[in-house]
Amino acid sequence: MATSDSIVLYDFFASNCAWRVRNVLHWKGIPYETRSVNLLAGEQHKPAFLKINPYGAVPVLYIDNRFITQSVAICEYLDETRPEKRVFPEDPYEKAQVRRIVEIINSYLVPLQNPTTAKKHSNDPEEQLAWSMDFFTKGFTVVEKLLAETSGRYSVGDDVTFADMALVPQVWRAKRLKPDFSRFPNIMRVYKELLQLEAFGKAHAANHKDCPEDIRGDVC
Incomplete structure (x- = not known):
């Protein structure tokens, strides 16, 4: 069970979008837990997951006691809240x-x-x-x-x-x-x-x- 200080990535190994988030998390050295969502088996369409992301897709990041969807939005949030080793230039x-x-x-x-x-x-x-x-x-x-x-x-x-x-x-x-x-x-x-x-x-x-x-x- 995720706690308020947990960072949990809902992930599928071959998803381009989830992979981007993994890249950023590892680049910034941010520890996280993985919850696998097997897209090939249709797990993204299960009711429990749709409550987290009604679109039925990965990635979803649980962070700071919130769920964030969409890889670009997630990575912008990571860059703004954890600015060490920025991935979006300030210029x-x-x-x-x-x-x-x-x-x-x-x-x-x-x-x-x-x-x-x-x-x-x-x-x-x-x-x-x-x-x-x-x-x-x-x-x-x-x-x-x-x-x-x-x-x-x-x-x-x-x-x-x-x-x-x-x-x-x-x-x-x-x-x-x-x-x-x-x-x-x-x-x-x-x-x-x-x-x-x-x-x-x-x-x-x-x-x-x-x-x-x-x-x-x-x-x-």
């Missing part, structure tokens, strides 16, 4: 650059690459793959161009930001499409740099306690 222009990248990933790539969305398009797996690949290519092409403008060692300059927290899950999840990643050298350069950081390794889906054995440890 307004730099923050805008972070948000540009995050919006392409969060509002365009994630929804349109979701297997559930692809099934609404077609019941044919090959058509689903082609449909998802089309949106992947358009979205990654835009992110690649943005990183050509903004990146240093990481997505925006030489400091880790929330753009990086969003980038890593999206690249790893896109592997199922088997794209030609060589077309996106800036994305892959930043991605490989981020995988060297301990916090990103701890948060990685392939290192999650619920990760299936056949992909466990596949962090590349």
Whole structure:
């Protein structure tokens, strides 16, 4: 049972959105408990969970005796209430650059690459793959161009930001499409740099306690 000083993440190992929150929690060194919500088994639609999040999705973070939903809102709250190792720059222009990248990933790539969305398009797996690949290519092409403008060692300059927290899950999840990643050298350069950081390794889906054995440890 969560107490008033507990931090509890309602999580699914392969959820891009929940993964972003794990990245931020580990980056900031914030201890937390995990409550697994198996999206494949439909646990997000159970009445007990819908009381916490009527939308029926992860992540949900219980913190400061409150429940917060939506990954960007959660991470903004963490940055404002626990400002050590900030992930949103204080400079307004730099923050805008972070948000540009995050919006392409969060509002365009994630929804349109979701297997559930692809099934609404077609019941044919090959058509689903082609449909998802089309949106992947358009979205990654835009992110690649943005990183050509903004990146240093990481997505925006030489400091880790929330753009990086969003980038890593999206690249790893896109592997199922088997794209030609060589077309996106800036994305892959930043991605490989981020995988060297301990916090990103701890948060990685392939290192999650619920990760299936056949992909466990596949962090590349």
